[in-house]
Amino acid sequence: MGSYELDDDDAGHWVEDDYYDDDWAVRVNRFADPGGESALYAADDSNPRNLPCPTCHWPNRITPADKARGYQCDACANANERGYDIDYYEGDDDSDD
Numbered sequence: 001m002g003s004y005e006l007d008d009d010d011a012g013h014w015v016e017d018d019y020y021d022d023d024w025a026v027r028v029n030r031f032a033d034p035g036g037e038s039a040l041y042a043a044d045d046s047n048p049r050n051l052p053c054p055t056c057h058w059p060n061r062i063t064p065a066d067k068a069r070g071y072q073c074d075a076c077a078n079a080n081e082r083g084y085d086i087d088y089y090e091g092d093d094d095s096d097d
């Protein structure tokens, strides 16, 4: 007669789940980006954030150091990375009528 062997695979899955848990925690940490200022330079007296973004043209989005590196603003960088539409600046007329 055949005898059933207890399958130890379940124990194996347990270990795997633990592993994925850890991996997930690491990934979440990595994408959280608590600083939020991305690649742009911090603004200060010698490097004021007074220039428009070269992509969306919103004023006061980047600093001279950013411009020298060819950076765009955070919104545009995010849009590029995630495939969002860029929110272009349409001039000073606030069209909220």
Ligand SMILES: [Zn+2]
Binding pocket: 053, 054, 055, 056, 057, 058, 061, 072, 073, 074, 075, 076, 077
């Ligand atoms: Zn921009």
